[in-house]
Amino acid sequence: MCALEEIPPGEGRAFAVDGQQVAVFRHRSGRVSAVQAACPHAGGPLADGQVDERVVVCPLHLNAFDLTTGESTSGQPPLAVHPCSVGPDGRVGVEL
């Protein structure tokens, strides 16, 4: 889908995967995660949010979401979480 190098460590980027917008995060640990790109609260750009190993915080109204379960930790509807991994060629693969 994209090269891991396209995403700076500790940040996210939005990509189109089969016509769907997906936010992919490269954690400082080297792990990657992927969720729907649009925040379920009001469509904010989750790829631009603050992220740690476990949670992304939407930049618009600061609702937080668990990147493993998709659950909101602040009472919003859950995110779609997509299985995601880095292949031996250094490319990120996302399953919808």
Ligand code: FES
């Ligand atoms: S749009 Fe994400 S918290 Fe409001």
